[in-house]
Amino acid sequence: MTTLSNEQYESMSTLSIQKPEVLRLRLSYAEDKQQSRLELHLENTLDIELRQWCLHLDLQRDVCAGTATAMTRTGSHLRLSPVTPCPLLPGDDCRLQLTGAPRLLQRLSDLPGGCYLSTAEDVYEVQLQAHHLPLSRPENPPNPDGSREQPARSGLLPAARYVTATDGWRPWPVAPGISAAAAALPALDWLQSMLGCHWQSPDNGEQAELVCAVDATLAEEAYRLDINGDRILLEAATAAGFCRGAASLLQLREGQSGEYLLPCLRVEDQPHYRYRALMLDCARHFHDLDTLFDLLDWMALYKLNHFHWHLTDDEAWRLDIKAYPQLREIGAWRGHREVLPPQLGSGPERYGGYYSHADVARVVDYAAARGITVVPEIDIPGHCRACIEALPGLLRDPDDRSAYCSVQFFDDNVLNPGLSGTYEFLDAVLAEVCELFPGPYVHLGADEVPAGVWLGSDACRRLMLREGYRDPRDLQGHLLGYAQRFLAARGRTLVGWEEAAQGDKLDRGTPICAWTGDEAVRQLVAAGYPVISCPAPRAYLDVAWSDDPGEPGLHWAGTADLEACYRQSPFPADVPNAMGVQANLWSELLPSREQLEYMLFPRVLATAEWGWSGQGGDNWPEFRARAERALDYLRSRGVRPRPLDPV
Incomplete structure (x- = not known):
């Protein structure tokens, strides 16, 4: 072929x-x-x-x-x-x-x-x-009294744990001498790339303006930053810690009277949650590598440390799998004369794309240099129409008479756990995924499997009889359990959406992304699962900002502006500490880079704040001022965020 x-x-x-x-x-x-x-x-x-x-x-x-x-x-x-x-x-x-x-x-x-x-x-x-829909409706300004509080001296977003300010400023070193430990080199490379400059090491280390030193007593992502009139000292124990300190140093850079200055201060900082993530859906609409690289830079700037990469869904399969070239040749493309029809406004012409092994390697390396782990998602057993259409001889049971309809209106999008081809497929796909992605996590979705699935399959009935299952819904847990054992044998941890816990067939150490709301968070924490909180009403960045008909976004989970995202904790008050937080950016309405930026910013900043500091919600004017400063910086780099004030 x-x-x-x-x-x-x-x-x-x-x-x-x-x-x-x-x-x-x-x-x-x-x-x-x-x-x-x-x-x-x-x-x-x-x-x-x-x-x-x-x-x-x-x-x-x-x-x-x-x-x-x-x-x-x-x-x-x-x-x-x-x-x-x-x-x-x-x-x-x-x-x-x-x-x-x-x-x-x-x-x-x-x-x-x-x-x-x-x-x-x-x-x-x-x-x-x-059309006869109204074009717009005025929204209430976020601060009706017009008040604007100034940010704290540091202005960092997310807020640092401890900041001690001293008097004075020092010039930003234009071409400083550097004395740096090896662990700090990726962070310094990233910092220089963001600034578009190149620094050199001095002949005499004592003359260095920027010193990066290892302090092995600090935690994994902790850092200490001391800015004074003599030098800038950044201390951390790991490469990730140096990346977090470099992000703070970049944010502290302020332009005044034609030159850049740094406030003299001391920062001691570390994250509250160990898992702070952003999910981007690249299946519904394909996003190119330049967009992904910029996204990873933004994540590093605001101290997010896991990139959840949604690579497969009903509408497309985006990952090149050498064992099954049909997945890229058929499953990555939509159009009037393609196997997959147009979806989500993509139109009649050939539309799509996929990520090659070389593309994945570049994304993984780019992320790692910024202290970010890539978490690939291969969504099973639902949301699988693209791969089923690409491999019908392997994944479709012609005798299955099950009748169902998914939330997204598909009636043929679920893998059949009774077919041997399903396991052959998973073995090959997951083996390549483990080779491509060195991180510890592989996300397998498990969400939104529709009612009625598998009821008309003789192959599933035989499997249930053999395993002693009484409910067809147990078959999802059966399939996920198989995948979990496969991944564990290769040193990987399965992650799933909250439906993955249904049927109680996964290990209690399985991280679960709770997306429907606070009650799901409570139940999963009580059951003993590590929980990643991403409730749709305040962590789904594809929902509309307001009720204004001209504001883009979905509205099945309501609306949420930056203030709503900031004021609501990711975890209910009665839930103890959990694994982490995540913002989800689904792409049904995001065919362009411009639309992605508009929906991503500024609301992802609320997730960054909660994830790093573990608190928020009680000082909206101060957070808003820091967010506005962050947006000013992003605009200076060509990003087009949604304005905080009505437009």
Whole structure:
């Protein structure tokens, strides 16, 4: 089988989109207490007659076909046509109707995307040109009285544990002499790369302006920073500790009157939680290496230490697995004539990408040099449509008559624990994952397996009989237990979303990401699991900032601005110390770098604050001032965050 590179795939032209003039689509929306009605007015603006046509669009809402409309769907992708086929003549229009629950469309990001029309021969672009949703609604300013408190002297974010300020400032060393222990070299390389400069070691170490020294008594990520008129002294016990100190040194750099200064002070600091993470979903939309490298720099700057890399889902498989080239050749791409249809607004043309082994090595090394561990996620047994479609002969049971529908509207996206091919697949994939990722953790998802799965599978019935299981839901635990043993034999620890604990078949040492809320955190901690707190109402960065219809984001978990994320602790007051915290950035609505930056900042700063300091919520004006300073710095580097004030 011939294997093509990412670049070769992207250069292939597999679909010709006819664009002499686009077709127009207008949307009318109405609702009452019982139902929402969505009318789609399709106008043929071309000078040709369209026969056997079908309107395609992506809509992440639960809808049914309305009057005189036929509909099929795969995930977010809907195919609509008249119940009675009819040609669409030049200048004619056709009305199609969808219905759903009340409040079906609440904001602009709920509108259909990726619209196009197909016939037996061609594909035509369709533009949504009108709708009746409100464009915006004013939001209340975060500080109605206009007050602005100044940050503490250090201004560090996250806040340092102990800061002792002394009088005076010292110039930022433009080209300082350095005396550094070997463990500090990665941190200094990162610091210089962020500054775009190069420092040299002096001939005489006593003349060094910046001294990095090992203090073996300090904890893993602890550091001590002493800035005075004579020199800058950074002490740590490990490379990670030096990275955290370098981040503080970079944040303390202030521009005044055309030069950069450092306040004279002493910082003694270490993290509260050992696990402080950011999850980025690269399956729904592909994010290139430059974006990932910048993301890791931002994580290092705000002292996050685990990058949870969501690599597989229903909509795409992003990791090159040498044992199964079909995963990159088929599973990494979507389009009208691809095996995987368009999703989430990606449109009819070939769309996607994957990470090669060389790409992964670069990301892992880049992260390690910044004291960050990469945690890959291969989501099983649900969210698996991309790999099943890529490997149907191995992963699909033609005799399985189970009927189900996932939250994302897929009815064919779950691995079958009764098939031998499932275990053959997992063995090969997880073996390569362990080779590619040297970190201790491998995340296996285990979330959102829909009700009804496996009920119609004879292979699953035989497995249940053999193992003595009485509930088909035990099969998820059976599959995860198998994977956990496989990983443990290779020195890796399985991590899962909170559903992984269902069925009580995993070791109590399994770290669990609790995402639904405080009650899940309580139950998992009480059961003895190490808990990583990432509750959707305040840690999902893809939710909308406010109720403003023009504000992008999902809203199934409500809305959350920076103040809401900051004021609410990641752990309920009655829960003892746990493993750590995480912010999750799902990418259903993030096809571009600009949208990623807008949703990520500033809210990820609240997770950084809680994760490092272990406290927050009680001094919003002071935190807000530090966050605004952080945003000013990010803007100076070309980042486009969401403003704190209404826009």
